[in-house]
Amino acid sequence: EAGVTQFPSHSVIEKGQTVTLRCDPISGHDNLYWYRRVMGKEIKFLLHFVKESKQDESGMPNNRFLAERTGGTYSTLKVQPAELEDSGVYFCASSQTDGAAQHFGDGTRLSIL
Amino acid sequence: GESVGLHLPTLSVQEGDNSIINCAYSNSASDYFIWYKQESGKGPQFIIDIRSNMDKRQGQRVTVLLNKTVKHLSLQIAATQPGDSAVYFCALSRNDYKLSFGAGTTVTVRA
Numbered sequence: 001e002a003g004v005t006q007f008p009s010h011s012v013i014e015k016g017q018t019v020t021l022r023c024d025p026i027s028g029h030d031n032l033y034w035y036r037r038v039m040g041k042e043i044k045f046l047l048h049f050v051k052e053s054k055q056d057e058s059g060m061p062n063n064r065f066l067a068e069r070t071g072g073t074y075s076t077l078k079v080q081p082a083e084l085e086d087s088g089v090y091f092c093a094s095s096q097t098d099g100a101a102q103h104f105g106d107g108t109r110l111s112i113l
Numbered sequence: 114g115e116s117v118g119l120h121l122p123t124l125s126v127q128e129g130d131n132s133i134i135n136c137a138y139s140n141s142a143s144d145y146f147i148w149y150k151q152e153s154g155k156g157p158q159f160i161i162d163i164r165s166n167m168d169k170r171q172g173q174r175v176t177v178l179l180n181k182t183v184k185h186l187s188l189q190i191a192a193t194q195p196g197d198s199a200v201y202f203c204a205l206s207r208n209d210y211k212l213s214f215g216a217g218t219t220v221t222v223r224a
C-alpha cells in the first residue's frame with residue numbers, strides 16, 4: 001500500500017511569490033490533515049478535511065493560506081503571497097476514519113527568501 | 114488547547130538496553146494518544162496508540178503506558194537497536210482528529 005505522498009519535497013521561493021503544495025493521501029482514506037512545523041516549534045495542526053469538506057480549519061494562520069480538496073482525493077495547500085514566517089515543513093496526514101491513527105507523508109520543506 | 118511537554122529532549126541509550134521516553138500533558142479531557150518516530154528527512158511514522166480507557170498497550174518491542182491520574186504517557190522500547198535512533202514525538206487529541214504534538218525526544222543508540 002502506498003503511503004501519503006507529498007510534492008514537492010523542497011520548495012525555495014522569494015517573499016511575495018505563490019507556492020502550491022500537494023498531498024496524495026493513502027487510497028481510501030476520507031480524512032486528510034495538514035500540519036506544519038516552523039523552526040524551533042512543535043508540529044501544529046492547520047486543518048482537517050473529510051472527503052472534500054473542510055471540517056476544521058482553525059489552525060490556518062491567516063487568509064494567505066488556502067487549502068482545497070476537490071473531488072475528495074488529493075489536496076493542495078496554496079500560500080499567496082508567501083511571507084518569511086511561512087518557512088517550515090508542511091506535513092500532510094490521512095486516516096481512514098477520524099478516530100483512526102493518522103499516517104504522515106514526508107513533508108514539504110518550504111523556504112521563503 | 115492541549116499543552117504537551119517532554120521530560121527530556123535527548124536520550125542516549127546503549128544498544129540492547131531498554132529505552133523509556135516520557136511525555137506529560139495538561140488537558141485531562143485528552144482521550145487519544147499516539148507515539149510517532151521521525152527519522153531525518155522523513156515524516157512522523159506511527160508507532161503505537163492508546164485510548165484513555167486503557168492504561169497499557171503493547172506492540173512489537175514497544176509498550177505505551179498511560180497514567181491519567183498524573184497525566185503522563187511513556188513509550189518503552191525493548192532491546193534498543195541502532196535503527197531506533199530517531200526523534201520520538203508524543204501526540205494527543207480530545208476529539209479524535211486534531212493532534213497536539215510535544216517537542217520531541219532525540220534518541221541516540223550507542224553501539
